[in-house]
Amino acid sequence: MMVVLPALTLFASALAGCGSDTTPKSQSMGAAASTSAAAATPSGPPTTLTVEIFDRGIQGQPDLNNNTWTRYINDNFGKQNNAIVKFVPVPRSQEIDKLNVLMAANEAPDISFTYDSATVSRYAKINGIMQLDDLLAKNGRELTNYLGKTVLSYGVFEGKQMAIPAKRTSLAWIGTFIRKDWLDKLGLPLPKNRDELYNALVAFRDKNPGGVNGVIPWGLAATGMNYGYGNLAESFWGKQSDEEFVTTPNWLKPGNKDALKFLNKLYNEKLISPDFALDKTAKQADADLTNGKVGFFSANWDYPLRQNISEPLKANVPTANFVPIDTFLNDEGKYKKIAYNENGVNVIIPKSSKNAELAIKYLNWMSDPKVLFFLQYGQEGVNHKMVDGLPQVINQTGDNMQTSYLNLDYTLVVNGVELGDQQKNIKALAASAPGYEAVAEQSYKINTTDTYTGFFFDTPNESNIKLGKTLGDMNKQMTDKLIVCKPAEFDSLYDKLVAEYMAAGGKAVMDENVKIYRAMQANKK
Known part of the structure; x- marks a missing residue:
């Protein structure tokens, strides 16, 4: 190139x-x-371009404004543009709250970002961020070409480009995994549907093939993603129109009640982690998993391959062998599951910024393949090594340390591996799990098959902005209550909780989604 x-x-x-x-x-x-x-290089005193950076609080992390990566940025972009790029640390766990404070005080960095689309919608609605169409046309040609029309469309609100979404290169999201060594010991096949999975879970409980104290057939936690229930609900959902599927909350989807009833059955038959509702951080689930007690679980598609899981598990139970499976088959013969959209973090430029043009130039410079490669992998022999034609990061401390996966907090135009070819990207992802490369590739393939993505509403949903957090909290509480209640109480409790959810704002959000969806469809005609 x-x-x-x-x-x-x-x-x-x-x-x-x-x-x-x-x-x-x-x-x-x-x-x-x-x-x-x-x-052509600007003269006079250098301009300071402020850029948000997540402070993840990682032990031993380098100075977030003075390390290998920031020096490269200032040497290769700053000097050529008579600018100093200054990074403004924001605690990862408080990113939205901190951004709101900075925005209210007109002190937000020239380049700010958030993963929360609702926050972008709100600022677009109140005219708190800049419209970027003209700036991109003038200074963002390479950036526009790199991201493409589809990715950029996720930053369009009411017909205007208000955010620049990063390109997400890894689309797999949630996977399901099972102890194949336990299945082999029991003479059971890999389960390909719910009934076969249920039989395997019962066998794990009754025969305890690992010989552990306190066997847990299905590891669950109350975190909402890792140690959740994967695509179980999708396997129960009945047919819906596109509009119904997009605008209806899961609680009202046909078959969703049966999905929760199935989980309730498993819990009452002691097939699920007994104290999962108390495990808000998944620390207990991690301990159960790495101590060899768990037979089946759902989490990020690469979770059991990560070193913090795979290494202690191998040390504690050398024979343990988790493999990815598709087991939640629906009536159409598909393993329907959600995948990530093509967009990642949303980059915004606050209205208070006086350096919007320089900000777009910075993102445009970053979209150069050579720049992205260095920021993700650094110098060969120092920050990475080449193995079978693919770069592998050398984990380090000090200045060379990456405080996020492939420096995604510094590479704001991309989320994930970017080697210019998706097959190389997948192989590089797999190579990040030494010894499990084939399993990683298999898991990625499984979890990018029969997928759907969340619908993007291009107009802010005022009800969701106002009530989204309340409804999100209710979601978690409802799920926990329904899983652990007595089977005889399930039906009436489900109906009661859903009615409360809809009255608390669920109906308002749904009705507004319907209105926005229909307007979007009408604009396409």
């Missing part, structure tokens, strides 16, 4: 060719290009 050489390289070429009338023509052209580039 064609890349623009850094101005420093051109300048060095020019110096090498100076001082003689017999300078070769090619060197003269290099000198002219260098002079032109130097003339």
